[in-house]
Structure formats: structure tokens, C-alpha cells
Amino acid sequence: MHKLIRQILKTGIVRHPPSARPEAPPEGCAEGRALVAQLGRAITVRHVDAGSCNGCELEIHALGNALYNLAALGVRFVASPRHADILLVTGPVSRAMADPLRAAWEAMPDPKRVVALGDCARGCGIFTANYATLGAVSAVIPVDIAIPGCPPSPETIREAFAALMARS
Amino acid sequence: MSPIDVARAVRWTRLPGPLPIDHGSVDSAQWRAICAQCRAEGGRLAALWGSDERAAGQGFLVHAIVASAQRRFWITLGAGDADPRFPGLGDLFPVASRLERALFDLLGVSSGAPDTRPWLRHEAWGPADFPLRRDFARADPMAPGAPPYPFVAVRGAGVHEIGVGPIHAGIIEPGHFRFSVVGDEILRLEERFGYTHKGAAKRFEAMGLVDGARLAGRLCADSSAAYAGAYAMAVEALSGCTVPPRALWLRALAWERERIANHLGDLGALCQDGGLAFGHTQFGLLKERWLQTHDRLFGHRYLMDAVIPGGVAYDLDAAACRSLDAECASILETTRRLQDIVDDHAGLQERFLETGRIDEARVRALGGLGLAARASGIACDLRVNTPLPPYDRLQTRIAVRPQGDVAARVGVRFDEIYESLRLIREVLAQLPGGPVRVPCDGHGGLFGVGIVEGWRGEVLVAITRSPSAAAHHVHIHDPSWQNWPLLEHAVLGDLVPDFPLINKSFNLAYSGHDL
Numbered sequence: 170m171h172k173l174i175r176q177i178l179k180t181g182i183v184r185h186p187p188s189a190r191p192e193a194p195p196e197g198c199a200e201g202r203a204l205v206a207q208l209g210r211a212i213t214v215r216h217v218d219a220g221s222c223n224g225c226e227l228e229i230h231a232l233g234n235a236l237y238n239l240a241a242l243g244v245r246f247v248a249s250p251r252h253a254d255i256l257l258v259t260g261p262v263s264r265a266m267a268d269p270l271r272a273a274w275e276a277m278p279d280p281k282r283v284v285a286l287g288d289c290a291r292g293c294g295i296f297t298a299n300y301a302t303l304g305a306v307s308a309v310i311p312v313d314i315a316i317p318g319c320p321p322s323p324e325t326i327r328e329a330f331a332a333l334m335a336r337s
Numbered sequence: 338m339s340p341i342d343v344a345r346a347v348r349w350t351r352l353p354g355p356l357p358i359d360h361g362s363v364d365s366a367q368w369r370a371i372c373a374q375c376r377a378e379g380g381r382l383a384a385l386w387g388s389d390e391r392a393a394g395q396g397f398l399v400h401a402i403v404a405s406a407q408r409r410f411w412i413t414l415g416a417g418d419a420d421p422r423f424p425g426l427g428d429l430f431p432v433a434s435r436l437e438r439a440l441f442d443l444l445g446v447s448s449g450a451p452d453t454r455p456w457l458r459h460e461a462w463g464p465a466d467f468p469l470r471r472d473f474a475r476a477d478p479m480a481p482g483a484p485p486y487p488f489v490a491v492r493g494a495g496v497h498e499i500g501v502g503p504i505h506a507g508i509i510e511p512g513h514f515r516f517s518v519v520g521d522e523i524l525r526l527e528e529r530f531g532y533t534h535k536g537a538a539k540r541f542e543a544m545g546l547v548d549g550a551r552l553a554g555r556l557c558a559d560s561s562a563a564y565a566g567a568y569a570m571a572v573e574a575l576s577g578c579t580v581p582p583r584a585l586w587l588r589a590l591a592w593e594r595e596r597i598a599n600h601l602g603d604l605g606a607l608c609q610d611g612g613l614a615f616g617h618t619q620f621g622l623l624k625e626r627w628l629q630t631h632d633r634l635f636g637h638r639y640l641m642d643a644v645i646p647g648g649v650a651y652d653l654d655a656a657a658c659r660s661l662d663a664e665c666a667s668i669l670e671t672t673r674r675l676q677d678i679v680d681d682h683a684g685l686q687e688r689f690l691e692t693g694r695i696d697e698a699r700v701r702a703l704g705g706l707g708l709a710a711r712a713s714g715i716a717c718d719l720r721v722n723t724p725l726p727p728y729d730r731l732q733t734r735i736a737v738r739p740q741g742d743v744a745a746r747v748g749v750r751f752d753e754i755y756e757s758l759r760l761i762r763e764v765l766a767q768l769p770g771g772p773v774r775v776p777c778d779g780h781g782g783l784f785g786v787g788i789v790e791g792w793r794g795e796v797l798v799a800i801t802r803s804p805s806a807a808a809h810h811v812h813i814h815d816p817s818w819q820n821w822p823l824l825e826h827a828v829l830g831d832l833v834p835d836f837p838l839i840n841k842s843f844n845l846a847y848s849g850h851d852l
């Protein structure tokens with residue numbers, strides 16, 4: 170136990186430095202403010218991988234590390250779409266995930282919003298529409314906010330959520 | 338004729354490139370005989386796929402790459418034109434069964450195996466549509482109401498089924514797991530994948546060979562450098578292009594860094610699932626800093642677009658090398674300290690030990706490879722068994738643990754972090770000078786293959802070019818094909834609540850499998 174405590178003390182409290190690289194603001198941020206007005210200061214997010222390469226997921230995981238600490242913004246990931254305000258979707262929507270994606274969206278209570286994370290989900294990634302892929306989240310459900318990047322850096326995602334959470 | 342004589346009768350061609358592999362066109366008797374001989378030698382099926390060469394008058398071709406201790410053979414069999422079929426290999430290599438189902442889904446070439454259920458096909462295309470045929474051009478609206486997938490049912494008093502997925506409770510890739518349980522105990526697990534199938538092979542056909550590297554690095558992000566590396570090797574073999582030594586060493590650096598990044602992330606996640614949030618925080622921070630270095634010096638947090646046909650896209654100056662070396666020293670010290678804590682933590686060890694066990698004999702029978710096989714006592718590692726430059730100069734020490742449980746897979750990860758740190762420091766110390774890339778246009782031969790020991794196991798890329806036209810076909814094989822069936826066995830007799838931990842200890846690919 171003493172080793173564990175010593176390691177915690179040695180690590181200290183890490184803080185996220187102010188963004189070094191200003192990146193393009195997410196599309197639809199004005200829309201985001203309206204959302205916060207509706208939802209208040211804490212939001213719950215359900216993630217759906219609609220055929221991503223797992224890169225966008227790796228960065229969602231990174232958001233949970235001590236540096237980005239998304240939870241501190243008031244953003245919480247939940248297991249069921251029924252508990253979610255926001256559906257965070259990655260991938261170009263493989264056709265096999267189109268129905269599960271639509272079902273997750275339909276299960277969410279109103280008001281609800283959809284965030285398309287990454288270039289694939291936005292419809293401008295390396296995977297174009299074909300026999301197996303619809304090519305964009307907006308081909309299946311309405312998208313409110315799109316976050317660019319392949320994958321978007323944790324800073325970009327964090328800033329998009331921070332913009333969402335900012336007082337309008 | 339004995340199988341050995343049959344194999345001798347084939348005209349083998351040594352393919353260009355550093356990987357020792359012979360290609361031969363075979364008839365169906367030779368096809369079976371060569372595979373049977375490989376099986377008898379304790380070898381395994383490394384990949385099985387098909388291509389449509391009707392435009393060149395060759396009909397459909399079926400390809401297999403088999404590997405025994407030191408040798409690899411790529412065999413190609415004509416499967417005919419109108420009603421293409423070939424002799425299946427499922428009796429010799431269990432992994433062939435899913436590979437043959439996938440081959441039928443995509444190309445309509447039948448192995449005649451009894452299990453004719455789709456594997457990659459869901460409702461996106463119909464049972465009589467074969468998207469990898471070159472004349473397939475449709476992207477119809479989806480056929481609604483595909484019949485439900487017939488899982489194998491387990492009957493008996495008190496047995497019930499639990500279906501999980503494709504969307505899971507956590508932030509993971511989509512797939513379906515069907516458990517048959519009594520109480521909490523798992524009697525049977527059946528996997529169902531294909532949810533992330535994106536038609537990548539078709540997408541490759543529309544891209545140039547060189548440009549395809551960008552796509553190869555975006556099929557399975559946690560192994561981006563390994564995928565792009567194997568792809569680059571295949572293109573280089575096709576083109577007969579020689580990669581400068583400095584680029585080879587810099588590639589090894591990227592692959593070892595990728596291995597460490599994943600092992601750190603997995604150790605954090607395993608601590609989390611085992612109930613030690615402290616470990617998740619600590620390893621998460623180590624991984625994050627490691628990724629930031631990737632971004633700074635290699636151009637991308639997950640090394641995307643870093644490895645390209647002909648070399649690498651980055652170079653390191655002396656200051657960068659020094660900072661990488663110092664980073665290794667610091668991460669070694671911290672990881673050692675964390676391992677000490679993990680090893681001493683009774684609660685965590687209680688969860689890890691004896692959980693999700695699979696023994697060596699079973700792993701061998703299933704043809705398992707990579708990290709999971711090494712954690713069941715099998716000494717297989719391309720870097721050791723067939724060390725390609727620069728590994729031929731690095732004397733990689735293989736990490737093997739015999740127990741085959743979650744604890745062993747955790748242990749192998751720690752061992753491999755230490756060894757990869759050592760390799761990185763060796764690479765930095767011995768890094769030769771010179772250019773980091775040469776032009777590599779992809780013109781030249783008809784067959785090219787590349788293999789990289791990625792962090793999960795061997796990632797294989799095979800490219801065939803049609804003799805007639807500029808058309809090419811890219812096939813990528815992820816080690817998860819071999820290792821997903823291991824998970825089905827490892828969970829037997831364990832409790833459903835332990836499944837996430839066991840699954841995480843394998844951490845197999847979905848997108849990389851569903852290609």
C-alpha cells in the first residue's frame with residue numbers, strides 16, 4: 170500500500186495545458202450552446218462505433234485519462250442510450266451498424282443531439298460510400314455537431330465538449 | 338506419391354523482398370497435400386483468400402499462405418469460373434472454417450464445408466451477391482429483413498442464453514457474443530462479427546498502390562504502423578524496390594513504440610476491470626505521454642502515415658534520438674514500479690490468476706499466434722523465428738509464459754514492454770545514416786507479401802496484380818482471425834462477470850478482422 174501511495178504522491182496532480190495548437194472549431198457550435206441551454210451543465214453521452222477503425226475510440230478513451238479528464242467538465246459516458254443526452258458516433262457507418270445505430274438513437278429520450286466524431290463520421294474520411302458502407306452518420310440519423318480529424322485529437326474533442334458545456 | 342513428393346513437383350518461385358517465401362501455382366491435390374504436410378510439421382495457416390482473375394482468363398483464384406517453423410509457402414489454386422469451388426482446409430486448420438465462410442461471402446467461391454452460414458455478410462448485400470467480384474458494382478439500398486443468424490443452441494436443464502452486442506456497454510468496437518450459461522457459468526460462447534466490414538478490399542482497388550498505404554494504416558488504428566509496414570513491404574516486394582537501412586531501423590522503432598503504447602493502454606484497462614482504478618490512471622498517463630511523443634516526432638499520435646512504401650515519412654535528428662532514449666529510461670523506471678504494485682495487489686491477482694485459461698495444446702490446435710499464444714507457452718514471434726532486418730541484428734528476447742490465464746497475458750505485456758524498451762534503445766544506438774525513403778512506384782511483379790510482428794501477432798498483407806491490366810487486389814490478414822476462437826475456449830467454465838476482463842486480456846481486433 171505504501172508503494173501505491175508513494176506513486177500517487179510522485180505523480181501529483183496533472184493539469185491539461187492550454188491548447189498549443191488552435192484547431193478548427195467544431196461545426197455547429199452555436200447549435201451546441203442551444204443544447205446546453207436545454208440540458209444544463211452536465212451531460213451524458215452514449216458512444217456508438219458505427220464501423221470505425223478504432224482510432225476515434227482510442228481518442229475517446231484518452232479523454233478519460235488524467236490529463237484531459239473529460240469527466241471534470243461534467244461529461245459522463247453511460248451504458249444505455251436511454252440515459253443519454255448525446256449520441257457520439259464514430260465511423261463511416263458500415264451497413265451492418267446502420268440499424269443498431271438507428272435503434273440506439275430512437276431509444277434516446279428527447280431532447281437529444283448527435284455528435285459525429287471524426288472525418289469518417291462526417292462523411293469526408295478515407296472510407297467512401299460503397300456496398301458495405303453508407304459513408305456518413307448523416308445518411309442514417311440527423312447530425313448536430315461534427316468534430317473533424319482522423320482521429321480528432323483529444324484536445325479538439327475536449328474543446329468541442331467544453332464549447333458545448335460553456336454557459337450560453 | 339507422398340505429400341512431400343507432391344510438394345516437390347510444384348514449381349516454386351522465391352518472391353522478392355526480405356521475407357523468405359516461395360510462391361507456387363498448384364492443382365487441388367497439391368493444394369491439400371502441401372497443407373497436410375505443413376500441418377504434420379506443426380505449421381499453421383497464415384492466410385486464406387481469393388481473387389477474381391476472370392478478366393485475365395484465369396477464373397477465380399484461391400490463395401493460401403502456410404507457415405511452418407522456418408518456411409512459408411504461398412500457394413495459388415484455380416477455382417474455376419462458372420461455379421467456382423476448391424477443397425476446404427477446415428479439417429487441417431480450424432481457422433480455415435471462418436476464412437472460407439468469409440471467402441464465400443465476398444467472392445462466391447465455395448469450399449464445400451458443411452457450415453454455410455455467412456461470416457462477414459449481414460444484411461448489406463444478399464446471399465447471391467459477391468462484392469469482390471470485379472463486375473460487382475451495386476450499392477443497393479439494404480435488403481431489409483435478413484433472416485436471423487442461426488447460433489448453435491445449447492439445451493439442458495437451467496441453460497439460458499445471453500446475447501451481447503453489437504453495441505456494448507463500454508466504448509469498444511461492435512461485435513456480438515452469444516453466451517449459453519447455467520447460473521453465472523459460461524457453457525459456451527459463440528462469436529459473431531462482420532459489423533465493421535467496410536469493403537476495404539474494394540476501396541484498395543480504387544486507390545493507387547502507393548496511396549493505398551494511407552488506407553492500410555486506417556484499418557485497425559492500434560496497429561497502424563504494423564499494418565502500413567506490412568503493406569509497404571508487400572508493395573516493395575512487388576516493385577523490387579530496396580528500402581534504405583535507416584528506414585528499416587526507423588520502422589522497427591515505430592513498431593516497438595506501437596507495441597508499448599498498446600501494452601500500456603491494455604495494462605491500464607486490465608487494472609480497471611480488475612478493480613484497481615489507480616492502475617488505470619497511472620498507465621493511462623504513461624500512454625498519453627508516449628502518444629504525445631509520437632505526435633511530436635513521428636507526426637501522428639497513432640503513427641498513421643508514418644510508414645510508407647519505400648521507407649518512412651519521418652526522420653530523427655540527434656536531439657530527437659536523445660529525448661527518445663531518455664523517455665525510455667523514465668518509462669522503464671515507472672513501469673517497474675507499477676508492476677511491483679500490480680504483482681503485490683492481492684485483489685488484482687485474485688482476479689487475474691486462473692481466469693480465462695487456455696492451455697498450450699488447445700492454442701496449438703487452434704493455430705493461435707502472437708501475444709496470446711506466447712502467454713500459453715508457445716514461443717512464436719516473427720522477430721525471433723524469422724528476424725528480418727533490423728531484427729536480425731537485435732537478438733529479440735521472446736516473452737513466454739506458460740500459464741495461459743489473464744495473469745500470463747498481463748505478464749507477457751510487462752515483459753514485452755521491457756524488451757521493446759531495450760530494442761528501442763538499441764535501435765537508437767545503432768541507427769545507420771543515409772536516406773529514409775526511396776521512390777517506390779509499385780510497378781513490377783505479380784505477387785508481393787509483407788509480414789510484421791504487430792503487438793497482437795503477425796499482420797500479413799498480400800498483394801496480387803493481374804497479369805493483364807493495372808488491376809490489383811490487396812488482402813490483409815489480422816492475427817485476430819486465429820485468436821478470436823481462443824477466446825471462445827478461454828471463457829469456458831468462467832463466470833459471465835469475468836468476461837470483460839478475459840476479453841480485455843486478449844484485446845483482439847474487430848475492424849482489423851472484419852475487412
Ligand code: SF4
Pocket residue numbers: 220221222223224225259260261286287288289290294295318319320321555558
Ligand atoms: S476518422 Fe480516421 S481514426 Fe476515425 S474511424 Fe475514420 S479512419 Fe479511423
